Amino acid sequence: MAKFLVLPGYLQSGKILAEKGSTFRKLMTKLNHQLDYIDPPVIIEKYQDLVFSLGDSEEECNAKWQKIVESNANRCWFQHSDTNGYVKFDESYNYLVKYLKENGPYDGIIGFSQGSGIMLTIMNNPDFNFKLCMSFSGFCFTVPADEKDDRININYQIEDPEEYNRRNIINKEYTQYYKNKPTTKLFNIFGDSDMVVPKVRSTFVNSIYPNVENFEFEGGHMMPNKKPFLRPLIERIQEVLESSD
Template identity: 25%
Template sequence: MSVKKNVLMLHGFVQSDKIFSAKTGGLRKNLKKLGYDLHYPCAPHSIDKKALFQSEAEKGRDAAKEFNTSATLDEVYGWFFRKPDSSNSFEIDQKVFNYLHNYVLENGPFDGVIGFSQGAGLGGYLVTDFNKILNLTEKQQPALKFFISFSGFKLEDKAYQGSYDKAIEIPSLHVRGELDAVVAESRIMALYDSWPQNKRTLLVHPGAHFVPNSKQFVSQVCNWVQVTINKDDQEQDDLPEAEQEQFDRPQLDDDLLDMIDSLGRL
């Protein structure tokens, strides 16, 4: 009997569990072939989408396009909000942690965490010490095996910096779009740089602020999961320095893409 494998999916700002599920259909289908069930919690903070971009300077901006969300009247949510008079400072309400604690108990344990935008920012913070932050025992939630961030960023508030200073042992894949105008490249790279060199990979796609759903791109992400899960930690540590660098370059080069693709397309 196969062991059930679960992935925690954290949606972006002005999204919801349903919206994020719809926008990651290709990824969900292909991870399903690898034996993973994707679980989509919904952030507890409701957002008035009509109230967004109401200032004179912001008028004309399209929330659905900018946040890769729904243009319909679907309810939308967020994990946290900016502090007043601050562009990049956030405070996460304790009820978010309590909600995710209960969600893990009811739907986990989880093998990995995948997030988009604000959800990836939250996920990147959580995986620095997942069990401690969510008050979970090792029996309730064994060690995570991977983390994937789509347009994720490092939380910049001083209250959270101590967590990033620890040696993060969970392998991570950080994905950014070359045309992303919502999350600056510097913020994405700050999260990427929080990981040790042998535990991080950066993948760049030519699009904007969204989770790419093309067959080729989804195959690369899923094959990275296979490489990561199948590679023993000790084997990774023993890789020659030149080979390790393939995983650390700002973009995946042709040699690494060929290696990932050689595992077989999904």
């Protein structure tokens, strides 16, 4: 049995991610693996703080926001800011370190989207020795290599991985979180039609870590739920865990 900490994405709770990725969760728990889903620690206080609009009218926005709050989904690991980097990142990073030390040891971490973004930094921490980390729709904290380039255009208009890697670098404010280059096995899992975190952004991870294995599925920004894709993934998880014992 292996023990994994699971990190949800933006506007998600642990409960919501467990439900959305129910097939993966059931296949893992059937093999007696323990998945601990936790809630992102940063509370989003009002819908005006979101990075996108909830509707065309204030009434629509308020109604949707109320449902988000009632489901405990008004959470995140950080808020992006063009001027201040990733707001509340330090708070969330320290929260994770404390949680891992108090509730571990963990054999690995599983992150989805924003949860994967912070997972890809915490796996560098020398205090932890993970056997396997899994990034679903993940990304690194990058900025354009040329300051004159537009970050949004690069992320959503470039499809060639080599060109994308040439035109991006790790944000200098966060290089300390990627410098150790751990040999931990990293499964990099992404959808071929992801419009939130384009796959070229996820594959940038391959240029940062030395021990990455890629898994591409048909679909968008989601935890894949189809068994034909998940069963081979679960088999590889078993192989990695058994080889590290």
